[in-house]
Amino acid sequence: MEFELATLSPSERALQDEVRTFLAKTLPSDFRPGLGIAAPHDPSFSTLLAEQGWVGMAIPVEYGGQGRTAVERFVVTEELMAAGAPIGAHYVADRQTAPALLKYGTEQQRRQFLPPIAAGECWFSLGMSEPDAGSDLASVRTTARPADGGWSVTGTKIWTSNAHLNQYFVVLCRTAPLGEDRHAGLSQLIVDLRAPGVKINPIPFLDGSHHFNEVVLDGVFVAHDMVLGEPGSGWGQVTSELSYERSGPDRYLSTMPVVREFVRAFGGDGASARRSAGAEVYEAVGAITARLWAIRQLSLSVARSLDAGAAPAVESALVKDLGTCFEQLSIELMRLAMPSPLGEIGELDPAGDSMLERLLAETVLTGPSFTLRGGTTEILRSVAAKGLGR
Numbered sequence: 001m002e003f004e005l006a007t008l009s010p011s012e013r014a015l016q017d018e019v020r021t022f023l024a025k026t027l028p029s030d031f032r033p034g035l036g037i038a039a040p041h042d043p044s045f046s047t048l049l050a051e052q053g054w055v056g057m058a059i060p061v062e063y064g065g066q067g068r069t070a071v072e073r074f075v076v077t078e079e080l081m082a083a084g085a086p087i088g089a090h091y092v093a094d095r096q097t098a099p100a101l102l103k104y105g106t107e108q109q110r111r112q113f114l115p116p117i118a119a120g121e122c123w124f125s126l127g128m129s130e131p132d133a134g135s136d137l138a139s140v141r142t143t144a145r146p147a148d149g150g151w152s153v154t155g156t157k158i159w160t161s162n163a164h165l166n167q168y169f170v171v172l173c174r175t176a177p178l179g180e181d182r183h184a185g186l187s188q189l190i191v192d193l194r195a196p197g198v199k200i201n202p203i204p205f206l207d208g209s210h211h212f213n214e215v216v217l218d219g220v221f222v223a224h225d226m227v228l229g230e231p232g233s234g235w236g237q238v239t240s241e242l243s244y245e246r247s248g249p250d251r252y253l254s255t256m257p258v259v260r261e262f263v264r265a266f267g268g269d270g271a272s273a274r275r276s277a278g279a280e281v282y283e284a285v286g287a288i289t290a291r292l293w294a295i296r297q298l299s300l301s302v303a304r305s306l307d308a309g310a311a312p313a314v315e316s317a318l319v320k321d322l323g324t325c326f327e328q329l330s331i332e333l334m335r336l337a338m339p340s341p342l343g344e345i346g347e348l349d350p351a352g353d354s355m356l357e358r359l360l361a362e363t364v365l366t367g368p369s370f371t372l373r374g375g376t377t378e379i380l381r382s383v384a385a386k387g388l389g390r
């Protein structure tokens with residue numbers, strides 16, 4: 001496992017300034033920040049961002065993207081996450097579907113999907129997990145059977161984020177019967193979420209918000225030209241796709257809007273804020289900053305090595321594990337440092353008076369999901385441990 005020291009170049013720092021200026025101008029002053037990838041689904045923001053050239057940055061110019069580097073995408077993503085910008089519409093397609101299409105998609109699929117993804121207008125969900133297949137994805141039971149001109153797909157997907165808002169999802173399913181090699185016979189299909197036979201049932205979060213869903217597929221027709229990659233190669237594709245999902249700023253900055261509010265309220269420039277803050281507040285900010293800076297360094301290093309052509313799957317797993325555990329720890333550090341009664345869980349009100357209270361309540365309620373989505377802590381540690389042995 002290797003992490004080279006990485007820093008930003010002058011042009012990358014200039015890009016960082018540009019994004020900060022854009023966000024300061026664009027996000028309204030009473031804007032309620034989103035928490036990482038659970039941020040609001042706002043098509044108009046996605047389009048505006050795309051007009052700046054900041055969606056589909058890693059998509060080649062010939063497919064409507066910007067052909068920029070992983071580090072440049074890192075710089076933009078970091079600013080968006082830190083501000084809690086409403087990236088919910090385009091984010092998964094930009095982060096994950098576009099690289100998968102570039103790697104495995106047909107020329108027709110690339111021409112059909114990549115330009116609208118880069119324009120912020122084509123949104124994808126991920127159809128991997130099932131009621132009895134989460135960490136153990138190879139046991140998916142959704143099945144595609146040959147049909148005239150394509151496949152007929154039947155099964156149930158679960159925890160499908162934003163399926164009720166997005167246009168497509170990439171479904172991992174079985175296209176050949178289960179044999180001795182349980183990783184064989186799996187395929188990825190691009191499925192239209194509005195196709196006949198698709199039923200989307202909401203699953204509310206603990207805080208009552210609606211991000212994810214159960215998606216029931218009942219004989220949904222998928223044409224041959226919507227198979228992503230080779231039929232039967234789904235396992236290799238899905239595991240390689242997961243490394244795009246794991247190492248970016250979205251895995252350690254979900255709670256940053258809360259940290260910013262915390263600093264504003266207790267550690268900011270105002271003399272009264274400083275007077276009211278105890279030593280615990282300064283210790284919490286110090287502990288958060290030191291950890292954040294170290295994890296950011298690792299994540300930036302992964303982005304640099306992606307640009308150098310490496311496939312840092314093990315390093316990505318480690319960054320996600322450290323990053324999401326840090327996100328959860330940061331909530332506790334802030335909560336415990338707060339003057340009573342604000343930090344007491346029972347007193348926190350999702351509709352409370354201050355932005356800090358509202359955001360903190362939301363993070364306390366949704367924080368447990370940080371170490372589950374995209375691969376649980378235990379699974380990531382096992383990936384990292386196996387990698388260390390190599």
Ligand SMILES: Cc1cc2nc3c(=O)[nH]c(=O)nc-3n(C[C@H](O)[C@H](O)[C@H](O)COP(=O)(O)OP(=O)(O)OC[C@H]3O[C@@H](n4cnc5c(N)ncnc54)[C@H](O)[C@@H]3O)c2cc1C
Nearest residue numbers: 126127128129134135159160161369372373374375376378
């Ligand atoms: C907010 C959120 C959004 C999500 N969005 C999506 C989405 O859009 N699309 C999608 O497909 N999925 C999505 N998921 C699902 C997510 O990927 C799964 O929750 C995750 O992979 C874990 O699977 P599971 O929930 O079935 O838990 P399980 O796999 O049943 O795990 C339960 C517990 O057992 C542990 N465990 C399991 N196997 C092992 C093992 N071999 N060794 C040690 N410990 C183990 C796990 O670490 C965990 O603690 C989302 C989840 C969340 C929380």
